[in-house]
Amino acid sequence: QVQLEESGGGLVQAGGSLRLSCAASGRTLSYYVMGWFRQAPGKEREFVAAITWGNGNTNYATSVKGRLTISRDNVKNTVYLQMNSLKPEDTAVYYCACRIRTGLSDLAAYYHYWGRGTQVTISS
Numbered sequence: 001q002v003q004l005e006e007s008g009g010g011l012v013q014a015g016g017s018l019r020l021s022c023a024a025s026g027r028t029l030s031y032y033v034m035g036w037f038r039q040a041p042g043k044e045r046e047f048v049a050a051i052t053w054g055n056g057n058t059n060y061a062t063s064v065k066g067r068l069t070i071s072r073d074n075v076k077n078t079v080y081l082q083m084n085s086l087k088p089e090d091t092a093v094y095y096c097a098c099r100i101r102t103g104l105s106d107l108a109a110y111y112h113y114w115g116r117g118t119q120v121t122i123s124s
């Protein structure tokens with residue numbers, strides 16, 4: 001089992017920044033992949049970014065490249081999503097997810113554990 005807990009969401013103005021955190025506990029995570037997804041009202045859950053615990057390889061959705069950065073702290077077992085130059089269309093519930101396989105993926109179905117989400121709201 002892997003437990004995930006997100007934090008850091010909130011309300012910011014367009015152009016502002018937020019940093020989301022995802023604290024992971026449970027199984028050894030060294031060979032796994034962590035991802036961030038988001039879901040806006042009335043829309044399907046979409047991939048944002050992913051990172052491998054071991055070597056830190058990353059993958060991003062095209063819509064967030066250059067603005068959002070995923071990183072991990074192996075000592076704290078925490079994954080971060082630094083979000084800069086935020087836009088109203090970034091408003092969503094952001095979910096942290098864990099894939100207990102090697103290899104980055106942008107498909108929600110390939111992730112096995114999920115956090116409960118944290119709300120991010122960007123005002124125009």
